[in-house]
Structures are given as structure tokens and as C-alpha cells.
Amino acid sequence: MLSRTIRRSIAAPIRRNAFVPAAARPAFRCVTTDAASSYADKEAVPKEDDKPFEVRLSDESFETYELDPPSYTLNTTKGELKQMYYDMVAVRRMEMAADRLYKEKKIRGFCHLSTGQEAVAVGIEHAIDKQDHLITAYRCHGFALMRGGTVKSIIGELLGRREGIAYGKGGSMHMFAPGFYGGNGIVGAQVPVGAGIAFANKYEDKKNVTLALYGDGASNQGQVFEAFNMAKLWDLPIIFGCENNKYGMGTAANRAAALTDYYKRGQYIPGLKINGMDVLAVKAAVQYGKQWCAEGKGPLVYEYVTYRYGGHSMSDPGTTYRTREEIQRMRSTNDPIAGLKQKLLDWGVTSEEELKAMDKEARANVDAEVAEAEKMAPPDPVAKVLYEDIYVRGSEPAFLRGRIPEENFYYDQVDLGGEQKPVART
Amino acid sequence: MAALRLFHPAARLVSATRPAPALRTAFRATASLPSISRSRGYASSSGVKEMTVRDALNEAMAEEMEQNEKVFVLGEEVAQYNGAYKVTKGLLDRFGDKRVIDSPITESGFGGLTVGAALAGLHPICEFMTFNFAMQAIDQIINSAAKTHYMSGGIQPCNITFRGPNGFAAGVAAQHSQDYTAWYGSIPGLKVVAPYSSEDAKGLLKAAIRDPNPVVVLENELLYGLSFPMSEAAQKDDFVIPFGKAKIERPGKDLTIVTLSRCVGQSLVAAEELKKRYGVEAEVINLRSIKPLDVEAIVNSVKKTGRMLAVESGFPSFGVGSEIMALTCEHVFDHLTAPPARVTGAEVPTPYAQKLEEMAFPTEELIVQYAARVVGV
Numbered sequence: 001m002l003s004r005t006i007r008r009s010i011a012a013p014i015r016r017n018a019f020v021p022a023a024a025r026p027a028f029r030c031v032t033t034d035a036a037s038s039y040a041d042k043e044a045v046p047k048e049d050d051k052p053f054e055v056r057l058s059d060e061s062f063e064t065y066e067l068d069p070p071s072y073t074l075n076t077t078k079g080e081l082k083q084m085y086y087d088m089v090a091v092r093r094m095e096m097a098a099d100r101l102y103k104e105k106k107i108r109g110f111c112h113l114s115t116g117q118e119a120v121a122v123g124i125e126h127a128i129d130k131q132d133h134l135i136t137a138y139r140c141h142g143f144a145l146m147r148g149g150t151v152k153s154i155i156g157e158l159l160g161r162r163e164g165i166a167y168g169k170g171g172s173m174h175m176f177a178p179g180f181y182g183g184n185g186i187v188g189a190q191v192p193v194g195a196g197i198a199f200a201n202k203y204e205d206k207k208n209v210t211l212a213l214y215g216d217g218a219s220n221q222g223q224v225f226e227a228f229n230m231a232k233l234w235d236l237p238i239i240f241g242c243e244n245n246k247y248g249m250g251t252a253a254n255r256a257a258a259l260t261d262y263y264k265r266g267q268y269i270p271g272l273k274i275n276g277m278d279v280l281a282v283k284a285a286v287q288y289g290k291q292w293c294a295e296g297k298g299p300l301v302y303e304y305v306t307y308r309y310g311g312h313s314m315s316d317p318g319t320t321y322r323t324r325e326e327i328q329r330m331r332s333t334n335d336p337i338a339g340l341k342q343k344l345l346d347w348g349v350t351s352e353e354e355l356k357a358m359d360k361e362a363r364a365n366v367d368a369e370v371a372e373a374e375k376m377a378p379p380d381p382v383a384k385v386l387y388e389d390i391y392v393r394g395s396e397p398a399f400l401r402g403r404i405p406e407e408n409f410y411y412d413q414v415d416l417g418g419e420q421k422p423v424a425r426t
Numbered sequence: 427m428a429a430l431r432l433f434h435p436a437a438r439l440v441s442a443t444r445p446a447p448a449l450r451t452a453f454r455a456t457a458s459l460p461s462i463s464r465s466r467g468y469a470s471s472s473g474v475k476e477m478t479v480r481d482a483l484n485e486a487m488a489e490e491m492e493q494n495e496k497v498f499v500l501g502e503e504v505a506q507y508n509g510a511y512k513v514t515k516g517l518l519d520r521f522g523d524k525r526v527i528d529s530p531i532t533e534s535g536f537g538g539l540t541v542g543a544a545l546a547g548l549h550p551i552c553e554f555m556t557f558n559f560a561m562q563a564i565d566q567i568i569n570s571a572a573k574t575h576y577m578s579g580g581i582q583p584c585n586i587t588f589r590g591p592n593g594f595a596a597g598v599a600a601q602h603s604q605d606y607t608a609w610y611g612s613i614p615g616l617k618v619v620a621p622y623s624s625e626d627a628k629g630l631l632k633a634a635i636r637d638p639n640p641v642v643v644l645e646n647e648l649l650y651g652l653s654f655p656m657s658e659a660a661q662k663d664d665f666v667i668p669f670g671k672a673k674i675e676r677p678g679k680d681l682t683i684v685t686l687s688r689c690v691g692q693s694l695v696a697a698e699e700l701k702k703r704y705g706v707e708a709e710v711i712n713l714r715s716i717k718p719l720d721v722e723a724i725v726n727s728v729k730k731t732g733r734m735l736a737v738e739s740g741f742p743s744f745g746v747g748s749e750i751m752a753l754t755c756e757h758v759f760d761h762l763t764a765p766p767a768r769v770t771g772a773e774v775p776t777p778y779a780q781k782l783e784e785m786a787f788p789t790e791e792l793i794v795q796y797a798a799r800v801v802g803v
Contacts, residue, residue: 167579174577181545186569192535193570196542203548226535389580390614392638397670397718405756
């Protein structure tokens, strides 16, 4: 009811110039989480991998808030579809490897896996450029991989290895790559930081878009609304994105949020709810948002409706606050990888054999990199490694204190080398 | 270079002839400022000139903004209002609303936003109206700014300056009077400075803006209007004070007073009084930089005097004074001829009523009396 009031009260001024005849708009329905709801004419699919063709998205792919929906058609190529499939399989395989390594007690501390949510990270990456920016919370492995990290460096980080993506200093929640600002562990704090990245882009007259992602739990954080306010006030080129996986840790969305329509929670910011299980819908939406931001229209609030198969973190079996049937139903009927796979077969983009070969290739590649990561050495347990990179090299204080004065670390007595060659940025 | 810069409008302010700003309406001293701040512009024959801390901070920001496009100021009331304490006065007129930005009153949000801008490569100056309000943003300062470089394995720097008044003010009660030096001073990854004089203010703030790490500049509201001499070197636009170096404000042989921010002034007055009353020569060390801390200066001084008194205005428990006493004991215990001591704020939420408020913070008389006891006179 509240949402209806808000909608009506601000609908008129915003929609005035954006009127589309009702008939042209799809009938209002709820967003599906069907991962295989897109349609392409099999006859129109070209032979060549790089020749574009049109895919029609389900009219249940989006719900809008004070916004005209993105185009329900998406131009893609066979090559891109296969790459998307490969990427999702690779992310899942990597997460499964992390799951195994955690259970083997080789990964310490927290480990939050994104199994089931792959379409969000992969769909976004296929819609943006390397010059665009992304920041997310602690469920970050898939994004780190898509932004240019390698499986080896990510798994290496989880294992606390020297050649990990953050040299073993960050762990599961803190991974960085060019255009990727983490991997942040404080719920909601990355959202204003994301607005700041967008601010910097605008300040420097760059046309790049910034995506700031957060979960349905974080969307209740006060600072998220503070970020919304400034982003709208200053028309920052940012797409806020709530990855709604239905549970903030173990608390169901409707037990934590007075309004679970997260795409409407920007109030004065247009919003879009997206089928986050369909990688094509995600790509279409983000592509549209990138264009919107580049045109200087200000921020958007997206909600990617998705589902996490596993628990919140490795210590959570994920079954005390939801039923096994619910998880099973999502896995068997809404899986983003199975959904895309079905479409690829239906449309004749690829054959069963080729898909199997791709699965095999993705698994082999990931497994090989995981094996390499396992062989990597941990950081030497020496002061030089412990104390490096607390401050930018060359700007350190004379010394930092150890546990006892004898352990004090004097920067001028050790050669840390020049700037660290970033593993992730190669 | 000077000739080149003449063509920049900002060069007028930066150049040494102080009376020039009178041409700029935005820089005219207003009646609302304490009279002491209007004494700026006075130049002695030696080239030393008086300047308020407020103007020194303003000049530091203006010079750095002039020299680096990436530097911008964002905070509450920094632009059109000319700064809640007038520290950013005139910057909007000079640099425009792209670089001098009024923020909503949402510390957590704009604290985070400026951190994000720094991660993306800009060099923000994030002004908090006071550090009491920065508590709403302390997560961003510590978790997002201070720790990111280390967590990323050194691939993600964060060049940001957080600044604003900190510590005791007059008659503003508990929520507006707290000293956060110990809080920020305990965080690895941050650098923290606390200027006392105008030279401190300019040199430390400029160094903070240039430093590639997150720096917290803890100013003090009661110092803003005070005038201090600025040497010729300090008047130049390349003047910076290196972090981690304390300044001996007054040499002495009987007692080392280690202090910071506004307490430096109180300690200097107390030192004169100690000399007058007891013939005691106190050495007053202005820390300037809290993190890194100039332990060497403290050690060398205590080796000479054999006595150490820390003077600060924060709450006593786990504070700057405790840290200095601990360091003194660790490093120069054998040189001490008396137990190290501290004068701090009282363990009381700051009261409003004046006489009560006076009892909550160090006073010159209290420093004199306690120092006399430490020395045993």
C-alpha cells in the first residue's frame, strides 16, 4: 500500500515525458525467476559465431518503477552466448572447489559462496567494459573472476597464499582487480563508496558506469539511502544493484524489510526489477542502465531477483530458515546455467556434444588452476611481509610497532622493493 | 614558476602580500569572527607575518587545489555558507561548485562517498563539521579508507584527507566536545596529525593532502581564531611539514611536557609560570603528528630531563597520555627520576555549565601544579 502511495505521488511529474501507450508495454506481471524464459527464432540463428541475432526476452523479465523498461529484445551472438555459458560454469566450478577446500579445512574463516547467483556477475560483466567500475559486498568471488581475476589467484587468496589476488592479505571477502573495488566486509558500507567511484567518474568527465551491489539485507542500511540521496542530487552515473537472494543471512527478506520491492526503494530514483536467474535479462538491463548513465540521466536502482543455493556462509547449512523443498525447487527449475543451456540447445546455438565439451573444458581449466593454487606457497611468516603495504610504499612511517618493542619494524632497514606488481592486474 | 602563477587568480591569494585578499569580498574579515583573526595581514620587517590558524588551513587547501585538479573539498556547509567555522571561506568563489561541494548532513554517506572517490583516484578533502559527527562515518574512515590498501595487498591506495575540529570547544556540552585523537591514533593504515600553530596547520594539512594514504587532520575550534607568526618559508606554496616529527616549542632541562593541539599553548603558558614560580625549565614538545608518533623526540628529551608529563584533553582511559607514558616507560625507564605522569580530560561527559566544564579539561594552573609535583618543587 505504501508503495502505491509513493508511486502515485511522484508518478506524474516523472512519467510525463516518458509516456508509452499502454498497448506497447507488456501487461504487468511479476518478474519470473525462470532462467529459460527467453526466445529466439531457431531459423534466424546464424551459422557464424560472431554474427549478431536477436533474442526476445520474456515479458516477465522486468518490472519497472518510474522507468520505461529496457528493450525486450537483445542482440547477441552465438559466441557471446557460449562465453556466458562458459563463464557461469567456471564461476560455479570455482565456488564448488572453494566449498571442497573449506570442508577440507584448507580455507580459514568466512567463505561466502554465490552458487545459484552466477547469472548476476556474468550478465553484468557482459554488459559493461573493463573501464567501468564495480563494487560489491563479501560474496565476491564470481565478480572478482569476471572482472579479471584468475581462478588461481582467487582460490590462492582463499587458501591464504602469497600469489593470491590480494597476496594473502584479504581472504575471501577482500579481492580487488582493475575496475573492481572489492570485496567489502561491512554490510552496506560499499554502497556510498560506490557512489564515490561514480562521483569520481563524473568529476573527471568519464562516461563510465559504476555498479554498486549489495544484498537484500544491506538494502535496509541507512547509508544506502544516504548514497541514493547524493547520487540523485548530483546525478551520479551509478546503478545501485540489490542482489535479492531472498535471505539476509538467515532472515527472510519480508522479515527484515518493510517494503521488499527493493527496486522501488530509491523512491525518487527510477528502478528496475530483473530476472536475475536469466543471464540475458541481466545483460539487457545493465546494458540499458549503462546507456542511461552515459546520457547523464543519473542513478538507477536495480533489483536482481536471484537465489543462493548454499547457506549464508560455509558454517550455515542454510536449512533452518527455509525448506529443503524450496532450495530443491529453485535448483531444479530455475537454475541459471541449466536455463541458458536449454536455450542454447533449443535455438540450435550449440549441440549437446559441444556443451559437454565446454563443461569439460571449464571444469578442467578451473580444476587445473585450483591445483596450481594449492601448490602455491603461503606468505613467508616474516616481518617484512607482515608489515608491507599498510601504507603506500615509500610513504611509510619510520617504524611500526610489533607486539613487543623488539619486534618493531623499521621500514628503512628493509628493502620492500618498488611498487608491488599486482597479480590481479595482469 | 612564480611568474606563471601570477596569471592564475589564485596566485593572488597565494602570493605573500597579505593585504591583497581585502579586494576579495569573500575574504574580508567579518564582524562575526573573533577580533584576533582580523590581525592577519600584519607583516614585520623580517618577513615573518601573523596569520590565524583558520587562514593557514584555508591557504593550505587553496594552494593544493590550485596545484592539483584532483583535489576537491566536500563537506557540510563548506561552499555557500563558507564553512561552519569559515575555514573554507572563499574557496567556492575561487574554485567553483565542481570542486567545493556542499554535502547533505549525512556523514556516513558522504564519508563513504569521498572514500570511493579516493579509491577511484581523486584526492578528496572530506571536512567534518566536527569530529564528533564523524562518529557516524568512523566505519568508512577505518574499514573503508584505512584498511583497504593492506587488504588489497597494496594494489588499491586511498589518498584522502579527513579534517575538521576535534576536542574541546566552549560551552557545547558532551556531544560536541570529545577528543578523538586516541581513537584514530590507534588505527594502522591511518596517519593522524593535530596542528597547534598556523605553521603547523598549513604545513601539516598540505602534507596530508599530498600523502597517498588516508590522513586524519584533527584541528581545534578554539585555535581557529588565534594568530601565530608564519615564517617566510611557511608562507610559500611548497611548505610542508613532514609527518612523524615533533617540534620542541620550548627547550628545557628539568621536565619534558609532551602535548598536542590546543594543550601546547596551555603547556607553554604553564612552562613560563613554572619558570617564574619555581625556576623550573620545562621542555615543551608539540607532537604535531600523532601517527606516526615521534618517539625519538620524547626519548631524547626525557633522557635529558629525567621527567615526563603528558598533557592532553581526551578522556584519560586508554588515551594519548597513557600511550606516551607507556612508551616512556618502555624506552627510557632507566633515565626517569620521577614516575611519568599525565594531565588529561576528566572521565566525565563534558558538562555545559562553565565552571563545571573548566573542571573537565586541563587548565594552565592545573598543569603548573601537577608539573611542580612531578618535579618535586
